[in-house]
Amino acid sequence: MSEPALQPLLASAARAVHTLHELGDPPPTDVDGQLAKLERSSSPDDDVRREVDELLRPFVLLDLRVDEHGVATCTPGAAPPRLVQHGWRSFLVRIANPHRIEAVLLALTRGVFGLVDQQSHAARTVLPDALTSVPRIRDSWLQAKVAAPDGLSGLEVEYKVVSLYSREAGSRSGALWLCVAEEPIPERLSRTPEQRAAGKAMLEPREYAASFQFDCVASRDIRFDVREPDGRSCVAAITVRDDQGRSYPSTGMRLAPDMFFHEHVYRATGEVIRLPLGQFEITAVRGPEYRPVRVDVDIAADTEAVDVRLDRWVDPAGRGYYSGDPHIHAGGCSHYNVPTEGVTPETMIRHVRGEGLWLGSVLTWGPCYYHQKQFFSGESISPPALLEHPDMQQAQGMTWSPQPTDVDHQSMLRYDVEVSGFPSSHSGHVILLGLSDQNYPGTTWIEDWPSWNLPIMRWGHSQGALVGYAHCGLGLSVGTDELPNHVVPAFQSIGSNEIIVDVPLGAADFQCGAEIAPAAELNIWYHLLNVGYRTLMLGETDYPCIYDDGPGVGRTYVRLPEPPQGPRALEAWTAGLQDGPSYFGDGRSHVFDFAVDGDVGRERATDTPGPVRVTATVVAWLPDGPPPPPAQGRPAYSAPVGWHLERARVGDTRTVPVELVLNGVAVVRWEIVADGTEHEVALEIGLERSSWIALRILPSVHTQPIFVEIGGRPVRASRRSAQWLHDSVDALWKAKSGFIRDSERTAAREAYDAARAAYLARRDECEDD
Amino acid sequence: MSDHAPGCGCGPIDTTAPIAVSINPEARVTVARTGTALGDLIPGQWHTIGVAVRNDGFVAGPLAIEAPPVNGVDLDLPVHELTGHHRQDTAFGVRLHTATTVEVNLTFRALAALGGLANHSTLHLLLRCT
Numbered sequence: 001m002s003e004p005a006l007q008p009l010l011a012s013a014a015r016a017v018h019t020l021h022e023l024g025d026p027p028p029t030d031v032d033g034q035l036a037k038l039e040r041s042s043s044p045d046d047d048v049r050r051e052v053d054e055l056l057r058p059f060v061l062l063d064l065r066v067d068e069h070g071v072a073t074c075t076p077g078a079a080p081p082r083l084v085q086h087g088w089r090s091f092l093v094r095i096a097n098p099h100r101i102e103a104v105l106l107a108l109t110r111g112v113f114g115l116v117d118q119q120s121h122a123a124r125t126v127l128p129d130a131l132t133s134v135p136r137i138r139d140s141w142l143q144a145k146v147a148a149p150d151g152l153s154g155l156e157v158e159y160k161v162v163s164l165y166s167r168e169a170g171s172r173s174g175a176l177w178l179c180v181a182e183e184p185i186p187e188r189l190s191r192t193p194e195q196r197a198a199g200k201a202m203l204e205p206r207e208y209a210a211s212f213q214f215d216c217v218a219s220r221d222i223r224f225d226v227r228e229p230d231g232r233s234c235v236a237a238i239t240v241r242d243d244q245g246r247s248y249p250s251t252g253m254r255l256a257p258d259m260f261f262h263e264h265v266y267r268a269t270g271e272v273i274r275l276p277l278g279q280f281e282i283t284a285v286r287g288p289e290y291r292p293v294r295v296d297v298d299i300a301a302d303t304e305a306v307d308v309r310l311d312r313w314v315d316p317a318g319r320g321y322y323s324g325d326p327h328i329h330a331g332g333c334s335h336y337n338v339p340t341e342g343v344t345p346e347t348m349i350r351h352v353r354g355e356g357l358w359l360g361s362v363l364t365w366g367p368c369y370y371h372q373k374q375f376f377s378g379e380s381i382s383p384p385a386l387l388e389h390p391d392m393q394q395a396q397g398m399t400w401s402p403q404p405t406d407v408d409h410q411s412m413l414r415y416d417v418e419v420s421g422f423p424s425s426h427s428g429h430v431i432l433l434g435l436s437d438q439n440y441p442g443t444t445w446i447e448d449w450p451s452w453n454l455p456i457m458r459w460g461h462s463q464g465a466l467v468g469y470a471h472c473g474l475g476l477s478v479g480t481d482e483l484p485n486h487v488v489p490a491f492q493s494i495g496s497n498e499i500i501v502d503v504p505l506g507a508a509d510f511q512c513g514a515e516i517a518p519a520a521e522l523n524i525w526y527h528l529l530n531v532g533y534r535t536l537m538l539g540e541t542d543y544p545c546i547y548d549d550g551p552g553v554g555r556t557y558v559r560l561p562e563p564p565q566g567p568r569a570l571e572a573w574t575a576g577l578q579d580g581p582s583y584f585g586d587g588r589s590h591v592f593d594f595a596v597d598g599d600v601g602r603e604r605a606t607d608t609p610g611p612v613r614v615t616a617t618v619v620a621w622l623p624d625g626p627p628p629p630p631a632q633g634r635p636a637y638s639a640p641v642g643w644h645l646e647r648a649r650v651g652d653t654r655t656v657p658v659e660l661v662l663n664g665v666a667v668v669r670w671e672i673v674a675d676g677t678e679h680e681v682a683l684e685i686g687l688e689r690s691s692w693i694a695l696r697i698l699p700s701v702h703t704q705p706i707f708v709e710i711g712g713r714p715v716r717a718s719r720r721s722a723q724w725l726h727d728s729v730d731a732l733w734k735a736k737s738g739f740i741r742d743s744e745r746t747a748a749r750e751a752y753d754a755a756r757a758a759y760l761a762r763r764d765e766c767e768d769d
Numbered sequence: 770m771s772d773h774a775p776g777c778g779c780g781p782i783d784t785t786a787p788i789a790v791s792i793n794p795e796a797r798v799t800v801a802r803t804g805t806a807l808g809d810l811i812p813g814q815w816h817t818i819g820v821a822v823r824n825d826g827f828v829a830g831p832l833a834i835e836a837p838p839v840n841g842v843d844l845d846l847p848v849h850e851l852t853g854h855h856r857q858d859t860a861f862g863v864r865l866h867t868a869t870t871v872e873v874n875l876t877f878r879a880l881a882a883l884g885g886l887a888n889h890s891t892l893h894l895l896l897r898c899t
Binding site: 004005007008011012015100102149151153154155182333365366367420421425426429471474475490491492493494542545546735738739 | 793794795796797802804806825826827828829830839840851853869870871872874879893894895897
């Protein structure tokens with residue numbers, strides 16, 4: 001066999017070790033650093049190859065050799081075969097591939113072949129037939145999974161990672177075999193690559209699997225007594241790491257409601273996580289209204305429970321402000337790497353409760369649409385956080401029982417629709433909130449829906465729904481952070497596109513953001529407000545597509561006379577959103593009771609120009625100092641990005657800037673200490689003409705505007721804003737009209753022309769440039 | 770002109786190109802090797818590697834390929850202009866100076882789509898030159 005080239009060998013080794021870190025199962029020594037030294041080594045290649053082999057050998061559980069037919073033979077490596085009961089452990093695999101075969105590496109363990117979705121990392125297993133699958137899983141105490149990336153590159157030697165699950169404790173014998181699945185050209189539909197790989201191995205009477213005597217450390221259920229500061233039971237996000245930094249339950253494979261793309265899991269008071277004996281670092285939090293609480297515990301033989309008291313630093317609901325996230329998915333991008341049905345309302349409500357949200361709008365969209373739409377009822381719901389497919393859960397060792405809490409009723413779900421993956425999606429993704437009928441008239445499949453958005457917006461309005469646009473800033477970046485700016489965007493993606501046509505025709509109510517750069521998101525909103533439209537803006541997450549962290553990364557707070565509860569909770573919340581005090585952002589800063597001349601109403605009228613008095617209560621919380629930068633090799637988005645109060649921090653201080661915005665321009669700026677203390681705002685500004693006013697801390701919080709009309713004249717604050725909107729309609733037509741069906745293009749053109757005319761009329765009414 | 774993305778971008782991309790890029794309805798970019806072998810490269814010669822693009826997100830604007838430098842490897846990574854249509858094809862060029870085997874890391878970004886957020890995808894590509 002020829003020796004592997006050094007550069008790709010080292011790259012493969014570093015990637016495999018990085019994967020062990022990612023899976024929460026890092027090597028106990030500084031293997032990364034030693035690999036980096038070898039990359040810089042001037043020693044002969046043969047010496048470096050030998051050193052790589054010696055360095056990684058202690059962590060290699062399987063040595064695998066691929067023959068000229070693509071059949072793999074496995075033998076035990078040097079890593080001790082130590083597993084943990086009802087948990088996952090990850091190990092290196094060293095692959096000798098002298099015939100340079102390119103293929104996918106798959107783990108086949110007896111009894112579960114073809115059952116667990118090996119390729120998708122899906123949060124829920126594919127369940128083609130749960131009735132027959134469950135007994136097979138239950139009878140198989142050992143499961144294996146090859147971590148991504150799982151492709152063999154054709155290099156003569158490379159390293160991969162395999163994760164192993166043990167249902168049992170004690171000493172157990174077992175066998176492991178990884179197969180090499182080649183993808184033929186053209187694709188064969190009759191047998192999958194893995195079926196063909198298994199078939200090849202059946203042709204010869206020799207042993208391909210490696211046999212082990214596994215030592216499986218016993219684990220047991222540790223109860224988490226997590227509670228609100230006042231002692232009430234609740235759901236929280238709990239992260240558990242052992243003294244080697246390994247996560248529990250392992251992210252190597254999780255079943256809903258635990259997600260592989262989270263490190264944390266959501267647990268209610270009295271629910272459990274299985275842990276072996278040892279030292280653990282436990283962190284609990286319940287969304288941005290709480291400071292993370294860290295508890296170091298020693299799980300001993302007599303330990304039964306861990307007590308955690310949450311640390312809430314702000315209580316908006318206590319001041320009448322109720323949080324909502326208008327854009328989360330039960331079949332989102334990370335749920336459906338290989339499309340499955342997504343997760344159930346019982347899982348989604350657990351995640352919403354665990355982030356301390358009052359309302360979560362679960363939007364059905366293209367992927368998983370026909371499965372998820374069954375959960376639409378036209379009402380808000382607050383189901384118990386039951387486990388999905390409990391028979392499957394039990395077969396996998398998840399035997400815990402969901403527990404109700406004292407505050408479960410506070411969190412509600414409302415199933416609605418995001419028009420994404422539909423024929424009109426090119427014109428921006430429409431969110432429909434508060435539908436009574438989710439099926440567009442005359443359609444059977446989503447491909448039948450209109451190929452532009454206006455008819456859908458009007459259909460939503462006809463049902464009394466609130467309609468608007470998702471992830472508003474996507475495709476609207478113009479290379480500047482200036483706000484407002486007058487650069488016409490190319491409308492290259494799926495943000496607020498057709499909103500500039502729909503708003504002047506009275507067919508769009510809002511846009512959602514608080515996800516990416518404020519200039520991309522707020523510019524279009526400011527221009528619409530500047531010419532007098534009452535467009536709303538909301539904070540959203542698009543969980544788990546734009547953000548995987550959890551629901552409520554972006555959120556919206558609405559002041560209501562009473563909590564949004566019952567089947568009409570969403571309707572109460574959206575009614576308050578349209579008329580009352582409201583703000584949106586990341587939940588790390590808040591603006592309560594924003595008022596002009598003591599009135600929190602969104603519309604004010606005065607007879608003459610002159611000063612008005614702006615008041616509010618502003619509160620924010622940051623840790624004492626900035627966080628460390630992300631570790632080398634970590635993606636940038638693991639650090640605070642988009643809307644996050646950390647990015648508003650002034651230098652290394654604990655202060656953040658508050659700004660008063662008048663007609664899109666920040667006219668007053670001051671700083672507050674973000675230590676959780678409430679700051680009273682009171683200042684006077686002079687108004688020369690009808691205007692809109694808002695408060696903001698960018699990129700963390702922004703209020704809805706208050707409109708002040710003087711002498712009965714409408715807000716016409718900027719001629720340039722009207723012109724920008726007019727010119728943007730032209731740019732939008734250029735970008736999108738080709739995707740509109742021929743049969744609908746004439747009506748679309750008429751609507752675009754009507755919007756252009758509306759902007760020109762308002763431009764001529766503007767009093768200022 | 771009419772080119773509507775299906776509701777679900779399921780299944781493999783029908784292509785003989787060695788690399789496939791898919792953009793989902795929420796504009797997430799994913800890149801993967803297909804079953805097509807790259808074959809051996811010849812020292813000093815430019816080789817064209819095809820990339821099939823399936824765009825379920827109507828994303829327009831530049832699709833850029835970024836790669837950290839690797840000794841002895843020249844890469845010609847033109848920016849491909851996405852039109853928003855469902856299927857497009859693109860390619861990039863590679864030249865190895867000598868007979869060797871190297872790995873290049875190619876990151877595909879639909880730059881104008883998400884401003885750098887949640888749209889990255891990296892492929893570790895082994896190039897063999899004899």
